[in-house]
Amino acid sequence: MIDIGRLCVKIAGRDAGKKCVIVDILDDNFVLIDGETRRRKCNIFHIEAFDQVLAIKKGASHDEVADALKKIGVEARKTKAKAKTVKPITLRRSKLATKAPAAAIPKKEEKPKAAPAKKPAVKTEAKPKKAITKKLAEKKEA
Amino acid sequence: MVEGKKKSRTFRRVYVKTPGGKTVLHYRRRKPAKAQCGNCGALLKGVPQARVYKMRNMPKTMKRPERPYGGVLCTRCMRAKIIQKARISS
Numbered sequence: 001m002i003d004i005g006r007l008c009v010k011i012a013g014r015d016a017g018k019k020c021v022i023v024d025i026l027d028d029n030f031v032l033i034d035g036e037t038r039r040r041k042c043n044i045f046h047i048e049a050f051d052q053v054l055a056i057k058k059g060a061s062h063d064e065v066a067d068a069l070k071k072i073g074v075e076a077r078k079t080k081a082k083a084k085t086v087k088p089i090t091l092r093r094s095k096l097a098t099k100a101p102a103a104a105i106p107k108k109e110e111k112p113k114a115a116p117a118k119k120p121a122v123k124t125e126a127k128p129k130k131a132i133t134k135k136l137a138e139k140k141e142a
Numbered sequence: 143m144v145e146g147k148k149k150s151r152t153f154r155r156v157y158v159k160t161p162g163g164k165t166v167l168h169y170r171r172r173k174p175a176k177a178q179c180g181n182c183g184a185l186l187k188g189v190p191q192a193r194v195y196k197m198r199n200m201p202k203t204m205k206r207p208e209r210p211y212g213g214v215l216c217t218r219c220m221r222a223k224i225i226q227k228a229r230i231s232s
Contacts, residue, residue, distance in 0.1 A: 009228045011221045014208045017228075048225050050232055 001049040002031060005056045007072075010037055012046040019074050020047070024059050034065045035076050144169075179216035189213050 006022045010033075020035035020042075033042045039062055054068045066076035153169040160166055177189040188207035190200070197205060206213030211220045 009224065011224050012209075012217070016210050016220065017224050048228060050228070052232075 002044060003053060004058050005054040005068075007050045007052040007054060008033065008047040009050070010042070010046060011048050012043075019069070021054055021056065021065055021069065022047075023056070023065065032059075034060075034062055035069055036074065038077065177213065179219055180214050181219040182216060184216045184218075186213060186216060 002022065002025060004022055004024065008020050008022060010016050010018050010020055015037040018036035020033040020037045022031050023034050023039075024032035026032055026041060029044055030041050031044060031047070033040065033047065052072070054072075056064055056068050060068075062076065069076050148169045152172060154172050156168045156170050157165055158168045171193065173191050173193065176191050177186040178184065179186055190197070190205060192200075209220070211223065215223065
């Protein structure tokens with residue numbers, strides 16, 4: 001019952017109830033299946049074989065299996081390759097200054113630096129000396 | 143004194159040690175029964191045994207296995223049903 005091209009149905013796993021075709025015999029216990037299910041290795045005890053045998057070669061591709069299944073009215077699993085999308089990386093302002101290159105940091109417009117305003121010269125008059133009083137003179141003598 | 147309704151055996155008695163060092167008695171609700179297969183009555187795996195308020199907050203994938211008839215039939219009954227369906231359709 002386990003031949004290449006044999007139509008089967010999966011009875012275990014999340015693909016249970018879906019039709020598949022034996023593409024290759026790997027072992028005494030394992031076969032390679034494809035069809036409505038994912039293309040993968042499967043235990044013989046997890047599939048139930050039918051009488052029908054499809055005309056496919058050993059190791060047939062998914063497209064060949066899909067064409068063979070279309071003739072009996074079974075639609076094979078379609079998987080679209082997802083287009084690679086580059087996510088925009090957003091950095092915090094604090095990290096931008098340390099990690100990001102100088103080109104990434106938005107340059108602030110430099111204002112022309114004005115010369116510091118000169119303070120008007122303040123004439124400092126010399127402090128008047130304290131007049132020596134009699135008391136001070138007495139202290140000095142002491 | 144304890145409320146009359148709490149004396150029922152539908153509540154379970156749990157001894158709780160308080161931060162003050164006292165041991166007090168708390169009354170808590172029991173969990174519901176485990177899920178059974180709709181065909182043969184076998185206990186189902188992958189279905190949590192939790193009260194409604196906890197089940198409601200769980201995601202769908204946590205409440206049943208990801209396969210046809212998951213959470214309804216056991217694996218043995220599920221396989222038999224799928225083989226029966228496939229033979230009828232062919």
